[in-house]
Amino acid sequence: MKKAGAMNRILLVTCMIFGQTVYAAGPCDAAKFHEFDFWIGNWSVSLADGTLAGQNAITANQGGCVLIENWKGAQGSTGQSMNYYDAFSDSWRQLWISPGVQIDYRGGLKDGSMHLVGRIHYLQNGDEFPFRGTWTLQPDGRVRQFFEESREEGKWNTWFEGFYSRVKQ
Numbered sequence: 001m002k003k004a005g006a007m008n009r010i011l012l013v014t015c016m017i018f019g020q021t022v023y024a025a026g027p028c029d030a031a032k033f034h035e036f037d038f039w040i041g042n043w044s045v046s047l048a049d050g051t052l053a054g055q056n057a058i059t060a061n062q063g064g065c066v067l068i069e070n071w072k073g074a075q076g077s078t079g080q081s082m083n084y085y086d087a088f089s090d091s092w093r094q095l096w097i098s099p100g101v102q103i104d105y106r107g108g109l110k111d112g113s114m115h116l117v118g119r120i121h122y123l124q125n126g127d128e129f130p131f132r133g134t135w136t137l138q139p140d141g142r143v144r145q146f147f148e149e150s151r152e153e154g155k156w157n158t159w160f161e162g163f164y165s166r167v168k169q
Contacts, residue, residue, distance in 0.1 A: 026064065029064070032085050034064065035108070036085075036109075036114055036135070037060070038137045040060055040067065042056075042057050043057070043165060043166060044165050044167050045145075045162045047163075053073065053074055054072050054073035056070070056072075057069070057070045058070075067082075068080065068083075069081040069082075069096075071098075077099075078098060080097055080098075081096040081103075082094070091107060091108050092106065092116065093105070093106045093116075094106075094133075100122065101123065102123065103120045103131055103133075104119060104121075105119070105131060106118055112136065112137065117131070118132075120159075129150055130149070131148070131150075131159070138163075142166075145160070145162045146158070146161050147159040147160040
């Protein structure tokens, strides 16, 4: 035990002499924790027809362990989500909360897109349905977000389709 402590001190002094900085690896440095990083940024979100849908800001927090989304819709809607890689289940999870809707879904990166599947819950009437979302980085740098809901067994309907364009700072 004393030998390890002495080695650490020697390493620290050596680094100080040669001007090197030593960083400890963070708990969320593994590649799996960064599969959704293409979504990080400040975005203007438009519908497929070009109509402005809103603004979205996605930030990495807690040492890169979680992505926080802050949505402001063009018509006044708001919402937030917490997105993280769950090492226990080897899957990505998003928890979305807004004044009328809660969504909880899981999944992962497949064929270059983030795919999540779960349930949507409407707070006003208690309805709950299967829900899925896909985020795809486009060749031009935009991100396509596509959500679907299933109110009938085996039938999926588009819930939202948006195209994210980076806001220049």
